[in-house]
Amino acid sequence: MGKTNRLPKIQNTQVNFFADNEIRSSDILVSYERWQALLQCKQAFLQDESEDPRRHPYMNQEVAASWIRSRNLGVNPYAVVTSPHMKPDELSKLLDQHRQLIDITNSLAKSFQDLLFSCGYLLYLFDKTGVVLLNEGDWQKFPPLFADQSSRMGIVADEHTEGTTAHELCIRLKRPVQLLGPEHYCIAFQNSIASAAPIKDENGSVQAALVLLSQPLQNPPDEETLKNLSMHSFALTTSMAVAIETGIKLSKTADELCSANKQVAALDNHLRSTTDKLIVVHHTLNATMAFVEEGIVAIDRTGKIIFTNRDGMRILKLRHEDVGKRNICEFLNHDSPLLSLAEKGEIVRVEEHISVGNDRQLPFQIVIRPIINHETNELNVAVLKFISAEKAAAKASVKTNGMAVHTFADIITESPELKKTLALAKRFAASAENIMLTGESGTGKELFAQAIHNVHRPQGPFMAVNCAAMPRELIGSELFGYEGGSFTGAERSGKAGKIELAHGGTLFLDEIGDMPLELQAVLLRTLEDKQVMRVGGNRYKKVDFRIIVATNKDLYKMVKESQFREDLYFRLSVLTINIPPLRERSGDIELLVKHFIERYCERHNWKVPQISPAAQKKISEYPWPGNVRQLQNAIIHAVNTAQGDLIKPENLPNYILVDSCPVKPDELSDTSKKIGEILCLEKLEKAAIEAALLHANNCPRTAAEVLGISRSTLYRKLKDFKIDY
Ligand SMILES: Nc1ncnc2c1ncn2[C@@H]1O[C@H](COP(=O)(O)OP(=O)(O)OP(=O)(O)O)[C@@H](O)[C@H]1O
Incomplete structure (x- = not known):
């Protein structure tokens, strides 16, 4: 746009408008005199480069400064801006960026459509750099200069291209601005009133400007009508801008509410599925606990009973409705350390006497397993396992029927002598051969036997027979079993012997030196044939077991003295482990x-x-x-x-x-x-x-x-x- 010195004849100069220096709507005055003066000033300014509009008494200083800038920038006052125009892809990106603002302005413009268009207003929305984001209105009412301007979307209309405009000053001054016809730099707007209001974001920064441009005034209306038009367009613009700001805020709040709702819905789903899982866990726990043949009672920090299995209820004689109400302290002696031990957070076992009602006190071993809240370091829950004193005693017995409870890890030693023995035993344990353990009484022969079993056949039975502890006449039936009615005192249905029961595992014969000679022969046959016949029976049964024998006697000496069978001795002593005395x-x-x-x-x-x-x-x-x-x-x-x-x-x-x-x-x-x-x-x-x-x-x-x-x-x-x- 080039600079020009000629000013065409200005039409419609009969109408005069006034705006005060501060450009505030409340102070707007309309005066024919001022309009005339502004017009004169504009003409002088455009024709004479030395003319300074700032000295003119009717000129607003901001507007005058803007005129000077516009002239210095070389803006053509006789043209209507058609370029620069944003590239389509940049424009569509910008429109997307302002989508919410444009949609809200658009819908507001639609609701005011009748009012706006009947009054002959054009509505513009500019972004803060002066790009037209939206324009609406009846272009027919505007002079031919605007004829092909029905959509100015994407045009950059700033001070560089269009000179002094209401929206440019509004964005620059961050407040509503109204420009009377001659105040515009471009002659095209010479007969229009433009009202602009800023649209600010939540931080108070101007992000856009809304403009209502009146259609050019052809005939001079009376002064009252002009005043009304000026006030009306100014009020309407600022109200619409406030409505748009509010709309944006509401829409953002709605978006936030919507995403909060989504989060609540997701949390709700999560809660539901967690609850479902908890219900399953609860049922599973209940079902599992019903199988546990020991009393299990869970208490909270105060001792209140919050869960118990069937056995726990039986022991404490509780009813379902008592859970959550009764306290464990009701069943304990008043000086019981149970709660204070639970608070320490370690798994401990205590001996307690439980009294239920008027019944006599019963001794129990109680294993306390506390669950500590790791954030507060306080006791959340303690799970108590009640073991009756008899059961505890039975458990303490090493010779648990059919089971080997010890492993090599239970053999405590630092001595090089026993460590050598231990190494040998571990090697032997891995083979399937019979093993003989020799050593004085109490040196740990049975301990070794169990450990060996647990390496070789941990899943199989461990059947132990102490030949010295048993009356000689019963050793045979104990070892080989018997058929029903084979001798007085025998069980009617017969009984399997320890050899039969050791099938798939280990037979441990302690004090083998005390085995009667006649039974030694039967044992030897059993070892050779891997089959056993019950006393009084007539059929053999295949058996697969490893034999470990132990003795504290000098068996070889016994062999020499014909008290122990030589063939059996050699069969049993292939792998011999001697455990040194303490x-x-x-x-x-x-x-x-x-x-x-x-x-x-x-x-x-x-x-x-x-x-x-x-x-x-x-x-x-x-x-x-x-x-x-x-x-x-x-x-x-x-x-x-x-x-x-x-x-x-x-x-x-x-x-x-x-x-x-x-x-x-x-x-x-x-x-x-x-x-x-x-x-x-x-x-x-x-x-x-x-x-x-x-x-x-x-x-x-x-x-x-x-x-x-x-x-x-x-x-x-x-x-x-x-x-x-
Ligand atoms: N090295 C060890 N470490 C820990 N405990 C041991 C050790 N040796 C033996 N014991 C313990 O000593 C006790 C006697 O051990 P064990 O019954 O195995 O001896 P034994 O030689 O079979 O005795 P007996 O000949 O009188 O039958 C058991 O309680 C066993 O657990």
Whole structure:
């Protein structure tokens, strides 16, 4: 657009409009005089470059400054802007960006359509850079200059291209602006009134301008009509802009509400599916708990019972409606530590007496499994498992029917001697061969047998028979089983023997040296043929088992003395493991003392006492003829009598105090030479047995317990040592 010096004849100069310096709607004055003055000023300005409109008394300073800028920018006042026009793809991107604003303005324009068009207004929406985003109106009412301007969408109408306009000043000044005809820089708008209002975003920044442009005034209306037109268009523009801003805000809020609704719906779905899963888990838990044959009771932090299985209800004599109401403390002694232990967050086992109503108190072992809230570190729930005292005792018994509970990990040792044995046992365990375990009473032969079984056939049965503990005449039927009615006292339907029951697993024959000779032959046949016939029966049954035998006797000597079958001996002793006695295992006594103290205290939830150096010395000097079992029993005695922080010598069983001697274990093998006859092992053993009998008032059962040997071993030793009792 080039600059031009000629001003064409201006039409319709009869109409005069006034706008104050501040360009505020409330101050707009209409005066024929001002219109005339503005027109004169404009003409002078366009014709004479030295003319400064800022000095003109009727000129608004902002408008005057804009005229000067427009002229300096070289804007042609006699043209209508048709370029630059945005490229179609850029325009469509811009329209998308302002989609919400355009849609809201459009719909508002539609609702005011009749009013706008009947008054002859053109409606424009500009973005903040002056690009036309929307234009609506009846172009026919405008002079031919506008004829092909029916859509000016995408045109960039800023000060550079169109000079002084209402929308440009409105965006620049961030407030509503009204320009009277001559105030426009372009002659095309010379007879129109343009009212512009900014549309601001939520931060108060102008993002667009709305403009109402009146149709050119042909005849001079009376002054009152002009005033009304000016006020009316100005008020309508600003109201519409406010309505658009509100519409945008509402629409954004609606969008936010909509997305919040979606989130709520998604949360609701999640909640539903979690609830469904929880219901399934709850039912599964209930069904599972019904199978558990021990009382399970869950309590909250205060002890309130919040769940119990069938057995728990039976033990506490609860009804369904009691769950959630009754408190576990009602069933415990008032000084019970159960709740405070649960709060500590560790799994512990306590002995408790449970009283239900007026019934007598019943002893239970209760395992407490607390569930701690990791954020608050407080107890959420504690699950209690009630085990009746009898069941607990049965569980404590190692010789659980048909099951081997021990593994190699249970064998505690630091001594190189036992470690060698252990390594050998692990190697043998992997083969399917028969194994012979030799060693003194209580050295851990059965422990080894169970560990070997659990390597080789952990899923199969582990059937243990102690040949010394059983009356000789019953060993046959116990081992081989019998058919119904084969002898007096037999079960009518007959009974499977331990060999049959060991099918697929291990048969452990303890104290094999005590097996009667005639049965040794039957056993040998069974091992060779891998089949068994019950006593009184007439058919064989195939059996597949591994045999592990144990003895504390010199079996080879027995073979030589014809007390044990040589063929059976060789069959059983292919893989022999000799377990050294405790006194020959360096370091193991101290280690096992510590182990047994800790395990026993842990089981009873007692504080672990220290062992005094003097007591430890006594224990180390004692020769332990009953080996690990005897040591274990001595520790139980010591822990129970100490009842405090320290185990002293006086807490040890008497026989240790009497018999402990300052002789080192290896010296014991040469006793006759070094410490005289009294310290030879057999003598020591005999003395220990006599001391134990004395201590137990001649009761063999108690004496066996004190010595830590089995009753059958004690009876045998009493016979061997010819001790009267
Ligand atoms: N090394 C060890 N570590 C831990 N506990 C052991 C160890 N050796 C033996 N025991 C424990 O000592 C007790 C006696 O062990 P076990 O019954 O296996 O001995 P045994 O040689 O079979 O005795 P017996 O000849 O009198 O039948 C068991 O309670 C066993 O668990």
